[in-house]
Amino acid sequence: MEDNLDHIHQQALKDLEALENTDDLQDISVRYLGRKGVLTQFLRNISKLPVAQRPAAGKKANEIKSLLEKAFKEATEKLESQDEAAEAAIDVSLPGRAVACGALHPITQVNQQICDIFSNLGFDIAEGPEVESDYYNFEALNFPKDHPARDMQDTFFITDDIVLRTHTSPNQIRSMEKQSPPVRIIVPGKVYRCDSDLTHTPMFHQVEGLLVDENISFGDLKGILTTFVHQLFDEQTSLRFRPSFFPFTEPSAEVDILCVICRGEGCRVCSHTGWLEILGSGMVHPALYENVGYDADRYTGFAFGMGVDRIAMLKYGIDDIRKFFENDIRFLEQF
């Protein structure tokens, strides 16, 4: 008898648990507490029980009835509040109110990365004029007048003696004139050469570096530039130093990195050599020390320079350098 009641109770709670909406609740309520409901029937039938059992059974049945009524009420409230919340809910998938956010030019970003790396290596950042005298751009850097080395850089002239700087190297001289060793600077800036195609624009960006102190060796040059390349690309980027020529360094070295596109397999970007030229460098030519009044017996040093635009092209996979200066917002916003 009592088992039967407990069973009804448990079953009712289970049904409540499973309900999904007010219709379900209505059904369950009718099934247990309605006029023909299970519990109602039970109470009606109490009179058919033996008299001795009637009080206990009636008490128990009424207890369960009130428990169920309470449970039904709670379930009703819960369902109602759910509906209310659903009505008040907002569509959180709609786009938020736009907060405009501009982008830094990719060249600025790469430039900053380069400057940050060298800053951390103890280099100061310096700047210099873009319209430069022949003396600083060429003469003091050991490019004599009428020397074929000047052909290495197609120059824009303002007058015979004033040019748009063809490299950031004039700041080697300007910096050394201003201070005595140790010198440890990098110089970011715009440079100009009269050249225009897929990989050349008449204006582009370089970062120059100069370190002069006692006992600086070619090994040190390799150390600093290797660290730099590893930080700019990654530790796996292998690099090679090969002899080259710049009038203001001796020995001179071109620094190639293993092609970041094909990893040395050979592709269009590296002209199928597997290597990419990214830095020019070398030990400071003694003629420069003579020009700025440094003691060439005492000091040695190295200098290097790199094209920021080219590095940005490699880092971002850009195939046409001219895109940097078209200022197409759909391009600029990608970085």
Next chain:
Amino acid sequence: MKVSLSWLKDYIAINMDAADLADALTMVGLEVESVADRYDYLGSVVVGSIEDVSPHPNADKLKICRVNTGDQISSVVCGAPNVETGMLVPLAKPGTVFPDGSELKKSVIRGVSSEGMLCSDAELGLGIDSSGIKALDLSLKVGDRLADALGLYDIVLEFDLTPNRPDCLSVIGIAREIAAIQKTPLNYPDYTIEDKANAIHNISSVKIEAPDHCPRYSARLVEKVKVEASPFWLQDRLLSIGLRPINNIVDITNFVMMETGQPLHAFDFDFLAENRIVVRTAAEGERFVTLDEKERTLGAEMLMICDGAQAVGIGGVMGGLNSEIETTTTRVLIEGAYFNPVSIRRTSKKLGLGTDASHRFERGVDPQGTVRAVNRAAKLMVELGGGSLVEGIIDEYPKPQTLNSVDLSVRRTHRLLGITPDAGQIKNLLESIEFKVENMRSEDVDERLTVVPPTFRVDISRPEDLMEEVARLSGYNNIPTTFPAMPAEGRTSDHSLGLRNRIKRLMNGFGFTEAITYSFASERTGDRLRLKDQDARRNYLHILNPLTEDQTVMRTSLVPGLIEAAVYNIAHQVKNLKLFEIGKTYIKSDRQNLPLEPEILAALWTGSRNDTSWHQGEIPCDFYDIKGCVEALIRALKIDNVRFTKIPDETCEYTRPGHTAQILIAGLQVGIAGEIHPLVRDNFDLKQTAFIFELELDKIMSLIPSDAASRPIPRFPAIYRDITIIIDRGIETQTVLQAVDDIGENLVERLHLFDVFEGNPIAAGKKSISFRVTYRSSTKTLEDDDVNDLHRAITDKLLNAFGATLP
């Protein structure tokens, strides 16, 4: 410069494959740009078998050949007399590019289509026979690539040489480096001639009147030559590096130049008046026709090679048309000279005429190499041209080129390079490239070497030059990587770079994207900006050699670049734009040689104020949007005392009158903000309203405090009072607020303008402005009584000072 492997092998046995060789040469400083199979162009030429030959229906001299190439049969029109059934012949398929540069296309010849071309030796660059189709050995396999079938294989290395290595502008020069890499010997050709007499001096002479320009002039005479096509091996050598064969005499001079690096010139001796050479400088304005049949006007500094009467060549650059070798030539004077590099370079630059010869002379040829080269050419002309040598050599050498020995310290070599080869090792390295080490000695703790570089190494003059040789021959990659000590002393980095980056980041935050535009401008930009004639920004810095017409001057303003960027984007359907740029402008200076390069921040806003979205439709941006950015920027930089006022009339012609403010900081004008003038928009073809601001960064930077000072947070509550007054609409609101500030004493904490209204019921020509005054004391809680008097005083002041009324 190009060098073929087959030619190199005349002087050195090569024990590496082509790829390794290219790599090794690159790593000693001779950068190999490309490695290519010389016979790549034969890739589409195959062995074909002629199945049958039939007459061409429309041409007597042409035939139609059916050619079997294994997988197909092609019908080819051919005019050669020797085609017959059963022959094996080279069939070039459409797309083949011949050595002369022409490309074969599928074609219709006299109404019959031809699916290829049967080729002669000459057409394929494989020989000189052009009389008929090349008959191939019948043992070859039909359908094979011709190059494979004939075993044709030759690698051509193309070098990108640095200007300090003119000694490598020759096959022997490259071979010499290979010898050093391989540590194997180099076989020089025989350059010697044993003269038994001095006959040449009886027939000819050379007189150098300009020894500074021409320190040395050597010459030999060959007579009875027969000018004709060169033998195939000689043509082939030249073809292998991309030179076009001309005739045996000219080919020999080119061959010897490419072999030795010494440019030569061959004169028809009989065209030389008085059979002699005079070397002098030109007369200013003198005219001369060069071999390329162009008349050139000469300058007084240019070196001329003359005969007894007139000029016959521009020394070291190009010969004259008047003494060119012709088929009738029988006597040839061979010139081998050492010209002053600077002189040749100036002449070549001034004439805009660069040749293989001038390229070598201006970089510096071996002053001791003239006789060798002239001998070599003379011997070849005897051998290949059927000539006979006139005994004796002319060798005028008025200015002997001296060679200095260089003293090399072993210790300093170690210090500079970071490797420690001993004196013996250094000696071995230098000797491998023909340097002479004359003396080795110890001084104090250092060993020293006296080194004499070979005469062809014109780039060696200092110990560092020798150190580079040691380094490159040791291999740069064998130098261990080390690190310099970090400096301990504090650094003083340039403040402005950090500020510039901060400003860029702020502009990003305001929604502006950074542009970088060219520093160049068109000279017409001043007109397009409507700048006044006397505007300093019209005083452009001109580029003498601009690349394009719209890049002839250096910019004096960033505004045109931004407008052009906007036009570009609008043309690509992006109409809402916020762009900024930080860059230099270039202003001529009276006081110094170099221009001033003030740095400017400029920004442009056009289109919508906001992104359109489901929240809000598009609202066009206006003056107050761009002004708000300037204000926010200046506030973020913690700059005080900023004022915007109407810009004086006619001081900014590219912005719209009445919609332009000058920006003043502490009374100093630092920039402008405004709407672009509609006429300027028309000039740039900008189809929509746009707003700009410009700030002179150099002025701003000095006003930015390096550190902000903290102020206490107010402890007592404020009292707020609103004022509305009606004033003339021409009065700038800023001046009203300023007046309140001036009398407000320290109780007025803040003025907040919350309404400006014009129109009914306000009378025409008037406007009402409403602002809230925040009163606060730092010492107590203010009561109404504390501010009533002050508030009344403020109101009265405004009524008096501005002729204001209350609503």
